[in-house]
Amino acid sequence: MTHNKLMVAMLFVYAGMTLWLGSLAFFGIGVAPVIFKTLPSKDLAGALNAVILHRLNMMELSGAVMLGVGCALLFAMSRDKKILVSIAVLVLMVGLWCVYALVLTPQMNDLRTQINSFDAPLTTSLPFVQTFRGYHVWYSRLVGANMIAGLILLVWQTRHFLLLAQNLHQKSINETA
Numbered sequence: 001m002t003h004n005k006l007m008v009a010m011l012f013v014y015a016g017m018t019l020w021l022g023s024l025a026f027f028g029i030g031v032a033p034v035i036f037k038t039l040p041s042k043d044l045a046g047a048l049n050a051v052i053l054h055r056l057n058m059m060e061l062s063g064a065v066m067l068g069v070g071c072a073l074l075f076a077m078s079r080d081k082k083i084l085v086s087i088a089v090l091v092l093m094v095g096l097w098c099v100y101a102l103v104l105t106p107q108m109n110d111l112r113t114q115i116n117s118f119d120a121p122l123t124t125s126l127p128f129v130q131t132f133r134g135y136h137v138w139y140s141r142l143v144g145a146n147m148i149a150g151l152i153l154l155v156w157q158t159r160h161f162l163l164l165a166q167n168l169h170q171k172s173i174n175e176t177a
Helices: 003-038 042-078 082-114 123-176
Strands: none
Touching: 003 042, 003 123, 042 082, 042 123, 082 123
């Protein structure tokens, strides 16, 4: 393994982590609360939020692909079993993403079409509103779990990169001596 190859792998991993975790954090802190506080109705805020969520999910998927490429490069270079931990966490994160982006989101979107209004729901819509809220709770929990898994992966992978860089440095010192 060379320094340049390690740098390329690191760039892919950190770019993917930044894209995935950064977009989730920005949406959760900077976008969704602002939308629901500033728009005049929950219906309008929800419609806008749904469009943005779709794009957010695509950003997350892009981050996952970049992370996957970085992990694959690392594994191909070092065959270090420690990278398998990173790959396992990445697989967990992608699995969680699949549940909230590919399962829950379409179900929530279907329910939104059956609910006349979140601002003043009809009595006949109340069961749909309740189901929607239940899905939303699970969506939020799964996204939170993904954030925690992503932060764990970030710390673990940084530790792994530092050890690899230290080993490369030691190897280059030994070769020049």
